[in-house]
């Protein structure tokens with residue numbers, strides 16, 4: 451499998467005013483390295499605030515002005531500088547954002563989804579698969595329900611024909627059927643040789659649809675495992691194992707903060723050097 455995207459030693463810090471005289475830096479992502487290969491869905495799981503969206507936004511170059519980004523990006527083996535990233539965004543890299551506020555409120559849905567006229571047929575077929583009526587094309591975002599807006603965002607990324615889709619929690623608010631359809635479409639895109647980074651809270655779903663699962667904690671990737679290892683019970687990192695055990699269909703076991711700390715100490719950053 452060819453490497454589509456490689457991120458090396460990414461760190462994201464925020465410079466914020468403590469008071470009018472001094473600034474402090476807070477860390478969002480710390481020394482994160484990961485690759486995405488052609489043909490795969492790479493799931494990123496982790497607790498709220500662990501840095502999943504920051505990672506998505508760093509890849510898309512969408513971080514706010516007060517973010518200080520360090521690290522190197524490679525696309526198909528070639529180093530990507532700021533200018534090149536700008537060109538790749540929207541052509542080779544496409545984001546399904548976590549928040550539906552990314553839709554432009556002043557622009558009709560059709561204009562946001564379809565950049566070129568030839569995409570109309572594809573748009574109609576994706577809309578049909580996602581249960582969106584054709585007339586949605588001529589609606590404004592405020593006329594959509596939350597679940598509809600989310601499906602529109604998914605359509606935008608799918609139509610873009612990008613080689614890398616970064617999907618940041620694409621399914622909340624959707625019906626189960628639409629969520630399954632969305633994930634199947636991502637799977638199909640990956641099977642065509644593209645790559646998908648699927649960010650989700652839902653480990654259960656990640657295990658079902660992804661090829662590999664990366665676990666984030668406090669701005670770092672602490673473990674990367676083949677998705678099949680979960681069901682085979684081959685989990686070497688105690689934190690990943692604890693996440694799995696916490697699923698309702700397993701033990702539903704909950705852990706204290708001290709236990710989590712000890713899992714992290716024991717497991718460390720297990721994937722480092724193993725890729």
Ligand SMILES: Nc1ncnc2c1ncn2[C@@H]1O[C@H](COP(=O)(O)OP(=O)(O)OP(=O)(O)O)[C@@H](O)[C@H]1O
Nearest residue numbers: 464478497498499500501502503504505514548651
């Ligand atoms: N613009 C910002 N300025 C300062 N800190 C930020 C900013 N954006 C995010 N952060 C911080 O970075 C950390 C990671 O945020 P991020 O949005 O990536 O979390 P997440 O894993 O996507 O969470 P969720 O699952 O809730 O979407 C959080 O502690 C957040 O407070």
Ligand SMILES: [Mg+2]
Nearest residue numbers: 502503504548
């Ligand atoms: Mg997020």
